Structure formats: structure tokens, C-alpha cells
Amino acid sequence: MALADSNNHFVLLVLLRWRLFANSLHRPSRRAELGLRILWSLLIGIFILVTSAAFFGLTLALLKTGRSELLDIALLFILLIWQLGPILFEGYSPGLNFREVARYPISFRLYFLLTVAYGASDSVAITCSIWLLCMWVGVLVARPDLALAAAFAFLLFAIFNLLCNRIIVGLFERFQSTRKGRERIVFITLILLLTPQLLQFSARAWLNGHAFKLPSSLLPTLARVRDLLPSGLTAHIFLFEGPNALQAIAGLLLITGFIFLLLFRQLRAVFQGEIYSEAYTVHRELTVRQGWQVPTVDEVTSAIVEKELRYLRQNSRLILQLIYPPVVFLLLIFNGPVRKFPFATKPSGLLAGLAGFLLLSLPNLSYNTFGMDKEGFGRWLLSPLPLRKVFLAKNLTHGGILTLLYLVVTAIVIAVAHVDLLNVATVTVSFFAVLILQLAAGNLISVYWPKRIELTQMNSKMSSNAAGFASLLVIFPIMAIFGLIALAAWNWQLSWLPLVLGIVLLAGGYKLYSYLLDRSVAYTYAHIEEISGNLGV
Amino acid sequence: MAETVLQTRALCRRFGPLLAVDNLDLTVEKQQFYGFLGPNGAGKSTTIKMLTGLLRPTSGEVQILGRNLGQDSVEIKRRIGVVPEGLALFERLTGAQLLNFVGRMYGLDRAKAAERSAELLAFMDLNDSADKLVADYSHGMKKKTALAAAVIHGPEILFLDEPFEGVDAVAATTLKRLLQRFISHGGTVFLTSHVLEVVERLCTHIGIIQNGRLVASGSLEELRSGVQIAGHDHSPLTLEEIFLQVVGGAKQDADVLTWL
Numbered sequence: 001m002a003l004a005d006s007n008n009h010f011v012l013l014v015l016l017r018w019r020l021f022a023n024s025l026h027r028p029s030r031r032a033e034l035g036l037r038i039l040w041s042l043l044i045g046i047f048i049l050v051t052s053a054a055f056f057g058l059t060l061a062l063l064k065t066g067r068s069e070l071l072d073i074a075l076l077f078i079l080l081i082w083q084l085g086p087i088l089f090e091g092y093s094p095g096l097n098f099r100e101v102a103r104y105p106i107s108f109r110l111y112f113l114l115t116v117a118y119g120a121s122d123s124v125a126i127t128c129s130i131w132l133l134c135m136w137v138g139v140l141v142a143r144p145d146l147a148l149a150a151a152f153a154f155l156l157f158a159i160f161n162l163l164c165n166r167i168i169v170g171l172f173e174r175f176q177s178t179r180k181g182r183e184r185i186v187f188i189t190l191i192l193l194l195t196p197q198l199l200q201f202s203a204r205a206w207l208n209g210h211a212f213k214l215p216s217s218l219l220p221t222l223a224r225v226r227d228l229l230p231s232g233l234t235a236h237i238f239l240f241e242g243p244n245a246l247q248a249i250a251g252l253l254l255i256t257g258f259i260f261l262l263l264f265r266q267l268r269a270v271f272q273g274e275i276y277s278e279a280y281t282v283h284r285e286l287t288v289r290q291g292w293q294v295p296t297v298d299e300v301t302s303a304i305v306e307k308e309l310r311y312l313r314q315n316s317r318l319i320l321q322l323i324y325p326p327v328v329f330l331l332l333i334f335n336g337p338v339r340k341f342p343f344a345t346k347p348s349g350l351l352a353g354l355a356g357f358l359l360l361s362l363p364n365l366s367y368n369t370f371g372m373d374k375e376g377f378g379r380w381l382l383s384p385l386p387l388r389k390v391f392l393a394k395n396l397t398h399g400g401i402l403t404l405l406y407l408v409v410t411a412i413v414i415a416v417a418h419v420d421l422l423n424v425a426t427v428t429v430s431f432f433a434v435l436i437l438q439l440a441a442g443n444l445i446s447v448y449w450p451k452r453i454e455l456t457q458m459n460s461k462m463s464s465n466a467a468g469f470a471s472l473l474v475i476f477p478i479m480a481i482f483g484l485i486a487l488a489a490w491n492w493q494l495s496w497l498p499l500v501l502g503i504v505l506l507a508g509g510y511k512l513y514s515y516l517l518d519r520s521v522a523y524t525y526a527h528i529e530e531i532s533g534n535l536g537v
Numbered sequence: 538m539a540e541t542v543l544q545t546r547a548l549c550r551r552f553g554p555l556l557a558v559d560n561l562d563l564t565v566e567k568q569q570f571y572g573f574l575g576p577n578g579a580g581k582s583t584t585i586k587m588l589t590g591l592l593r594p595t596s597g598e599v600q601i602l603g604r605n606l607g608q609d610s611v612e613i614k615r616r617i618g619v620v621p622e623g624l625a626l627f628e629r630l631t632g633a634q635l636l637n638f639v640g641r642m643y644g645l646d647r648a649k650a651a652e653r654s655a656e657l658l659a660f661m662d663l664n665d666s667a668d669k670l671v672a673d674y675s676h677g678m679k680k681k682t683a684l685a686a687a688v689i690h691g692p693e694i695l696f697l698d699e700p701f702e703g704v705d706a707v708a709a710t711t712l713k714r715l716l717q718r719f720i721s722h723g724g725t726v727f728l729t730s731h732v733l734e735v736v737e738r739l740c741t742h743i744g745i746i747q748n749g750r751l752v753a754s755g756s757l758e759e760l761r762s763g764v765q766i767a768g769h770d771h772s773p774l775t776l777e778e779i780f781l782q783v784v785g786g787a788k789q790d791a792d793v794l795t796w797l
Contacts, residue, residue: 286655286658286659286664286667287668288633288636288651288652288654288655289633289637289651290637290648290650290651291634291637291638291641291651293647299641299644299647300644302641303637306638307630307634307638310630310634311627311629372629373627374628375623375625375628376625376626376627376628377625378591378621378623379625379627379639379642381625382589382590382591382614382621382625383614383639383643384611384612384613384642384643384644385642525593528591528592529592529593532591536623537625
């Protein structure tokens with residue numbers, strides 16, 4: 001009877017996983033969004049197929065060529081993906097909160113098993129299991145004599161990964177109990193993701209001039225560390241024989257046992273009712289400061305600009321996305337590799353590239369302009385002001401931020417390289433022409449495909465998939481137009497042509513902006529319920 | 538003759554095949570405390586959304602303060618205050634910043650907005666939380682903040698969608714104090730609520746909606762005189778008794794949940 005009950009629980013859990021996935025597909029109200037999600041799922045499916053074949057081929061090749069000592073690197077890759085993937089790819093907010101499951105009338109044993117089973121049904125865990133299976137098939141084909149030992153080793157390795165991942169998810173859930181904790185994790189994760197790229201950019205030039213070699217004394221230590229990692233021990237179980245294999249089995253069992261105890265302790269605490277939540281002991285005198293007054297604009301616009309900037313200040317992810325492109329670009333400038341690109345042979349080319357880089361980050365800011373407002377979208381509708389004014393004030397804020405960034409980086413470029421006035425004027429006029437076109441498109445896209453942004457979830461994007469796709473449809477024609485202008489100027493040797501056409505584009509952009517703004521406002525009023533629904537009002 | 542501040546004529550709202558609000562004719566007069574009641578899904582929130590510009594009517598007309606909502610929405614919005622269903626708060630602002638911001642949206646200058654924000658925060662017992670993000674407020678605190686945001690500009694009519702839902706007794710008392718003060722200063726309140734005791738105590742007039750249609754409307758005394766319950770003694774009917782009689786009453790316990 002008890003077994004039947006447990007089985008029911010597991011079936012329920014699998015059904016719940018499926019239902020969460022199916023419901024997530026129903027959520028987007030637009031066909032374009034759903035279509036892109038299906039396309040994305042197909043791409044992921046193809047990726048899994050290709051990588052699985054690669055794991056099989058790699059295992060086969062390493063064993064056939066006698067380089068089996070490198071197998072542990074493939075296992076280390078699987079280990080890293082298994083542990084970090086569910087956090088990075090799915091967000092660390094699993095569909096089901098196991099702190100809630102613990103409140104149901106189930107035994108701790110069943111609770112433990114359900115937690116682990118839920119982890120096993122995670123898409124990343126399934127992918128990693130497929131990779132392990134492919135590696136095992138590779139072993140079976142290349143060295144059938146090792147297949148049995150490899151099966152045991154891979155099984156133990158999978159159990160280790162499963163348990164370890166549940167500990168990590170549990171820790172994230174614990175941090176997730178508080179809003180500040182959630183936001184800090186998102187920010188730290190982003191920094192961790194971006195740091196290697198920044199290091200890579202800054203190190204590349206240095207390495208170009210310096211022959212880089214690891215100190216020879218460090219190599220044996222690194223090899224030893226590799227051997228002691230669960231991935232190394234797993235490989236040794238079936239690659240070694242006799243006492244060495246037994247040592248590896250003992251080592252992996254010991255680590256897995258330790259992880260099991262840690263998870264047991266963690267889940268026991270949750271099962272017994274351990275709760276983490278926001279705690280405040282703030283007692284301060286009431287002070288309400290006056291709002292900001294932005295020069296040259298009216299009170300209401302000032303208030304909206306203030307609100308937008310306060311929101312942006314809380315969105316560390318967006319700040320990072322805005323600052324990252326110019327930082328990378330400046331690193332490239334000072335480190336040299338950018339000079340390999342033809343546009344960077346002249347300082348004016350650098351400036352133009354920089355402006356382009358900056359404008360590429362604008363969709364994050366303005367292609368889902370109500371996404372951060374969420375329920376607050378209703379407040380715009382309740383307020384006694386035309387929506388046109390809200391759009392204008394938001395555009396003013398977003399355009400102002402981009403302009404400020406542009407001015408800072410332009411000043412840096414001009415300081416380090418001589419850029420003649422005509423080129424500065426041309427790039428600046430073109431920058432504003434594209435900026436205004438992007439803002440115009442952003443307004444329309446924001447109301448066509450609004451998306452609620454959850455700052456506390458790693459996988460919550462700044463705009464919908466459809467908006468991302470639409471941004472490409474905006475950027476490519478703009479790039480084509482500017483490419484043609486540059487080509488014409490170069491062909492006919494008319495250095496003033498880009499400036500003149502830039503001014504024409506700016507004027508045309510302004511007209512288009514005004515037209516699309518009216519369309520955006522009209523669309524919003526005509527689709528209030530739909531937009532509100534997508535924003536969770 | 539009392540001044541009519543809110544009037545709807547043949548107001549309808551359709552969601553696909555569902556007629557959520559069906560030919561609604563409402564009249565609310567100045568300084569009335571109008572309770573709009575109905576079972577779940579009857580059309581209360583849909584109605585209040587249409588009255589405040591959060592939802593377009595499929596057909597019909599809304600007149601507020603003598604103006605047509607479809608034509609003069611900005612002017613009307615300037616003169617009304619709303620606590621909508623989802624509260625519509627910018628939760629990434631602190632309580633003080635939010636009230637300041639809303640005040641300025643309604644045309645208050647910076648100094649006046651700050652002054653009124655401080656007064657409202659003090660009245661609502663939110664002093665200690667004024668510099669905390671609204672996202673971190675409890676549900677009751679959010680409700681109080683939403684009400685403060687609805688009155689900061691000194692509206693003439695307040696529309697409140699379930700203002701007492703999920704609010705503790707202390708917060709409810711604060712809300713009631715504020716609403717009574719508002720009425721005594723010449724304001725008009727239109728609220729929906731499930732808490733019949735509160736409605737009975739506060740409201741001067743009541744409308745009951747069922748399946749999108751207004752099935753009863755008038756003062757509590759008028760409703761009492763219009764409802765007869767067989768076997769009831771001569772004590773005045775409570776609002777709950779009137780409500781259950783009008784909307785069809787509760788299921789007979791003997792027939793359901795026999796296993797409980």
C-alpha cells in the first residue's frame with residue numbers, strides 16, 4: 001500500500017512537471033511568441049542531438065587512440081553543466097517549491113525521494129544523463145571489456161550529480177526566500193558569466209606580446225586536482241585496475257556519501273519547518289523628500305523621468321547590459337585586436353563602431369517599456385495624463401541615458417585618437433537618427449509584445465522573444481541604409497554626403513517617430529486588456 | 538434634489554461569448570457611500586474597471602461628474618481616485634516615493650506632493666516603512682498605500698475594488714476612518730466588497746449585481762422593505778439575509794459534502 005502511495009506521488013510529480021511545461025507554452029498570447037518558443041525548443045533538441053553524438057564520438061576517439069586519460073575532462077564538463085545548468089538556463093526558480101511540498105502529509109523519506117526525483121526530471125539533468133549514456137555507448141563500442149565497470153562508474157557519477165544539484169538548488173531556494181537575496185544572486189551570476197569574457201578581451205593583447213606558460217611546478221598539482229575531482233575518480237574506476245580502481249571507487253563513494261548526508265541535513269531542516277524570509281528592523285523618522293525637477297521639462301515629465309531612473313537603478317542586470325558593450329569596446333580599442341577590423345583603421349570608424357555598439361543595447365531598455373512596471377501599468381491608465389506623455393517621458397529617459405553614454409565614450413575616443421570635426425558631426429547625427437528610429441520602433445513593439453519582467457529570475461528576459469526578433473527587423477534595414485550611404489560616399493569621394501544624408505534621416509526619423517508614437521498610443525487604448533494581461537495587471 | 542455624480546446607461550461588456558456586464562443602469566448621488574455587491578464572477582470588478590478607464594465597455598455610456606468618460610477621460614480621472622483590483626502600484630518605489638510620484642501625476646507641485654505624502658503615510662501608520670520598497674510591504678500595507686495614492690490629490694469620487702480584502706482589523710479600521718472622513722467632507726465612495734458586515738455598517742446605498750445584471754439597488758431600508766423571507770421574525774433583515782435572498786441563497790448543507 002505504501003509503495004502504491006509512493007508511486008502515486010512520483011506519477012503526480014512527473015505529471016506536474018509536464019503540466020508546468022505545457023502551461024508555459026500556453027501563456028504567450030501571440031502566435032509569433034509561441035512560434036519562436038517552438039523554434040527555440042527545436043534548436044535545443046538539435047543541440048542535444050549534436051552534442052550527444054559528439055560525446056559518443058569523443059569517447060570513441062579517445063579510447064581508440066589511447067588517450068583515455070582525457071576522458072575525465074568530458075566528465076568534468078558534464079558535471080559543470082549538471083550543477084550550473086538548471087540555475088543558468090532555467091532560472092533558479094523551479095516550477096515547484098519543495099518548501100511547500102514538505103507541508104503535505106508525507107514522510108521525510110518520501111519527501112527526500114520526491115526532491116531527488118524532481119531533480120532527475122529536470123531538462124538539464126536529462127540532457128546530462130543522455131550525454132553520459134552516449135559516453136557509455138562509446139566505451140561499449142571501443143572497449144567492451146570496460147563497459148560493465150563504466151556503467152557502474154557512470155551510475156555513481158550520475159547519483160553524485162543528482163544529489164549535489166539538489167543541494168545547490170536548495171541553497172538558491174534559501175536565498176530566493178528574500179527579494180534582496182534573489183536580486184543579489186542574479187547580479188552575481190551575471191558578473192560571473194561576463195567576467196571571463198572581459199578577462200579574455202583584456203588578456204588577449206597582453207598574451208600577444210608575452211609568451212604565456214603555466215609554471216611547470218603547477219602542472220602536477222593541477223593533474224592531481226583533476227584526479228581527485230568526481231569526474232577524475234569516475235574515469236579512473238573503469239580505466240584503472242586493481243587497487244587504483246578500488247581507490248577511485250572508495251573516493252567517489254565517499255564524496256557521494258558526504259553529499260548525501262549534506263542533502264539529508266538540508267532537507268531535514270526544510271521538512272521540519274525551517275523558513276527564511278524578509279526581516280526588517282527599520283525604525284526611522286518619517287522624511288519625505290521632494291521629487292526631482294529635471295531642467296527644461298514640466299513637473300509630470302520630471303516625475304516620470306525620476307520614476308524611470310529609480311527603476312533602472314534597481315535593475316542591476318540592465319545596468320550591466322548597458323555598460324558592458326562600451327566597456328568591451330574600449331577594452332578592444334586599448335588592447336589592439338579591434339584594429340584587425342577594417343572599420344577600426346580610422347578613428348572615425350572607431351567612433352561609428354562605438355555608437356553602433358551602444359545602440360545595440362537600446363532594445364533591452366526600450367523594447368519592453370512597460371515590462372518593469374508590471375501591475376503599475378494600470379497606474380498609467382488611471383492617471384489623468386495622455387499616454388503619449390508617458391511614452392515621451394520614458395523615451396526621454398532612455399534616450400538621455402544612451403546619449404550620456406555616447407558622450408562619455410566619444411570624449412574618450414576623441415581624447416586618445418584624433419577624429420576630425422566632420423566625422424564627429426556625421427557619427428553624432430547618425431547616432432541620433434538611429435536612436436530616434438529605435439525609440440519609435442520600441443514604443444510600438446512594447447505594446448505589441450509586452451512582457452512582465454521578473455528581476456528575481458535569471459531566465460526572465462528584458463523583452464519577449466518576438467520583440468527580440470522584431471528588433472533585428474529594425475536593426476538590419478538601418479544597417480543596410482548606413483552601409484549604402486558609406487559605400488556611396490567612398491565611391492564618389494564625397495566626405496560630406498553621410499552628414500547630409502544623416503540629417504535627412506534624422507528629420508525623417510522624427511516624422512516617423514511622431515507617427516509611430518500615435519500608433520502606439522492608439523494600439524494601447526485599443527488593447528488595454530491584452531497588454532494588462534501580459535503584464536500581470 | 539441631490540446631485541448625480543455617477544450614471545451608467547445600458548453598460549455592457551462582453552468577453553467572447555460571455556456577457557460579463559449586461560445593460561447596467563446605475564445612479565450614484567453625491568456623498569453616497571455606495572456598496573456594489575455580488576457573488577464571485579458577477580461582474581463587480583469588470584464594472585469598476587469600466588467606470589475608471591481600465592477596461593473599454595462593449596457598449597453603453599458612463600457619465601461621471603456630468604462628463605462622458607469616453608470623451609473627457611483625462612478630466613474625469615483628475616477628479617476621481619481609484620483603488621483597483623490589482624492595486625496598480627509601482628512596487629519598485631518606496632512608499633514615500635510612490636505617493637510623491639502619484640501626487641505629481643495628478644498635478645500637485647513638488648512641495649505639496651511631499652507634504653501630503655508625509656501626512657498620508659503618518660495617517661496610515663506607514664511611517665516606519667516609508668523608505669521601504671512597496672514590493673516588500675505586506676498585503677495590508679499595500680492596500681493602505683493604494684488608498685493613500687487614491688486620495689492624495691483630493692478626489693471627488695473614490696472607486697474602491699475590494700478595499701478590505703486581506704486586510705487585518707487594525708488596517709481595516711484605518712481605512713474606514715479615512716473613508717468616513719472623506720464622505721463627511723463631501724466625497725462620494727463607490728466600493729465593491731465581500732465583507733457584508735463592513736458594507737452594512739458603512740454604506741448608505743447598495744447595489745447587487747448577479748450574472749452581470751443589477752438585481753437590486755437602493756438604500757438598506759429600501760432593500761429591506763423590498764425583500765420578504767418566509768418564516769422570518771420581525772427583526773430587521775441583515776444585509777447578508779437580503780443578499781442571499783436576492784442572489785438565490787446558499788446550497789442546502791444536507792445535500793452536499795456528505796463525506797465531511
